Amino acid sequence: MLFPPNPFKPTAGVMPPVLIGRESVSMDFREGLEDGPGAPDRLMLITGPRGSGKTVMLTELGLIAKTHHWEVIDETASNGLCDRLISRIAPEPGRIAGLTIKPSAMGASLGELSIAPALRPSTLRDAMTSRLKTLGKGKGLLITIDETQDASMEDMTAIATAAQHMLRDNAEVAFVFAGLPSLVSDLLNAKVLTFLRHSSIKQLGDVPLDDVRHALSTSIRGAGVTISDDALTLATESTGGYPYMIQLVGYHVWRHARRREKATPSANGNVILIDDVRAGVEQAQAKLGEGVCAPVVNQLSERAVDYLRAMAQDDGPSSTSVVASRMGESMDYANIYRQRLLDKHIIAAPARGRVDFAIPFLREYLRATEPTVSRS
Numbered sequence: 001m002l003f004p005p006n007p008f009k010p011t012a013g014v015m016p017p018v019l020i021g022r023e024s025v026s027m028d029f030r031e032g033l034e035d036g037p038g039a040p041d042r043l044m045l046i047t048g049p050r051g052s053g054k055t056v057m058l059t060e061l062g063l064i065a066k067t068h069h070w071e072v073i074d075e076t077a078s079n080g081l082c083d084r085l086i087s088r089i090a091p092e093p094g095r096i097a098g099l100t101i102k103p104s105a106m107g108a109s110l111g112e113l114s115i116a117p118a119l120r121p122s123t124l125r126d127a128m129t130s131r132l133k134t135l136g137k138g139k140g141l142l143i144t145i146d147e148t149q150d151a152s153m154e155d156m157t158a159i160a161t162a163a164q165h166m167l168r169d170n171a172e173v174a175f176v177f178a179g180l181p182s183l184v185s186d187l188l189n190a191k192v193l194t195f196l197r198h199s200s201i202k203q204l205g206d207v208p209l210d211d212v213r214h215a216l217s218t219s220i221r222g223a224g225v226t227i228s229d230d231a232l233t234l235a236t237e238s239t240g241g242y243p244y245m246i247q248l249v250g251y252h253v254w255r256h257a258r259r260r261e262k263a264t265p266s267a268n269g270n271v272i273l274i275d276d277v278r279a280g281v282e283q284a285q286a287k288l289g290e291g292v293c294a295p296v297v298n299q300l301s302e303r304a305v306d307y308l309r310a311m312a313q314d315d316g317p318s319s320t321s322v323v324a325s326r327m328g329e330s331m332d333y334a335n336i337y338r339q340r341l342l343d344k345h346i347i348a349a350p351a352r353g354r355v356d357f358a359i360p361f362l363r364e365y366l367r368a369t370e371p372t373v374s375r376s
């Protein structure tokens with residue numbers, strides 16, 4: 001019997017077979033649309049570490065908006081964000097006040113929109129207002145911005161100012177910003193953006209393991225593949241509830257089982273064995289290390305990595321004084337690295353004098369890549 005195609009999607013931004021543990025965010029957003037102007041969840045800020053499912057969440061909220069017959073404009077922060085938004089929102093970009101058309105470097109005839117910074121907030125508002133007029137009654141406009149931590153202060157100021165006016169005027173609009181956890185402190189500390197402090201903040205954390213187990217079981221058993229409860233438990237626990245890891249584990253376990261079944265088919269139909277889970281989890285961990293942890297560690301100085309390795313000796317939060325002594329340094333010296341790592345959101349300070357990893361599976365990655373100590 002042919003093993004069914006792999007349902008898991010360990011690819012950034014790609015919708016998983018089951019969106020696990022995010023019902024409350026979807027529900028809040030749906031209610032925000034239904035409750036009408038003034039509903040708090042029409043201005044949302046989604047934060048979470050890499051691979052926690054921010055992009056996928058924006059897609060999901062966009063789908064919800066579309067089922068309510070709203071129009072959705074998705075953008076990702078990078079140079080020219082606000083101008084891009086304006087040209088996509090305006091029903092007739094040619095008639096926007098205050099615009100100039102930059103001949104594009106490629107010499108394309110359309111050119112790209114460029115608006116004087118001071119005019120951006122009002123131009124964006126005008127664009128939204130004209131667009132809303134083209135929509136039927138009760139229909140609205142959702143704007144989602146991904147990777148918001150990369151937006152320039154100028155663009156964010158323009159967008160926040162325009163959003164504030166539109167929401168205050170009870171227009172049928174909603175805004176969802178998504179970005180890394182540093183976003184909250186960076187943006188909200190800027191005076192011009194105090195308005196965004198009133199947004200409904202959704203922190204995408206780990207997904208409860210019961211939900212993971214249920215979703216894995218649905219995806220596997222629902223496809224007619226057998227898996228024992230023990231194997232399912234092992235697969236579930238190895239994800240730590242981290243969304244990207246759920247897809248990686250599912251994908252590699254499935255692939256291992258499919259290849260094994262192809263070589264030596266089981267007598268009673270397709271099955272995922274506990275050995276498939278063990279091998280798949282190992283492959284998933286390696287992929288996670290390469291894809292998420294290595295890029296983080298490789299950009300750090302040697303001593304900063306030493307700080308992390310000193311922390312990785314503990315199974316949970318570490319004491320800052322113990323970390324300093326493991327590094328063989330004074331507290332003052334170690335604190336320099338503690339602060340740098342905190343600023344980069346690689347570690348967190350759960351309590352006074354304690355530090356813990358803020359990136360899922362970084363501890364495991366550091367342990368697995370521990371350089372071999374040469375003994376003299």
Ligand SMILES: Nc1ncnc2c1ncn2[C@@H]1O[C@H](COP(=O)(O)OP(=O)(O)OP(=O)(O)O)[C@@H](O)[C@H]1O
Nearest residue numbers: 011012013016020050051052053054055056243244
């Ligand atoms: N709720 C979820 N349940 C199951 N899988 C999920 C969930 N959310 C995301 N995923 C999966 O996790 C992976 C990462 O998702 P996504 O790209 O949305 O994360 P992200 O937070 O945007 O990451 P980055 O910060 O790197 O952009 C994808 O493979 C996606 O299918």
Ligand SMILES: [Mg+2]
Nearest residue numbers: 013054055056
């Ligand atoms: Mg993303």
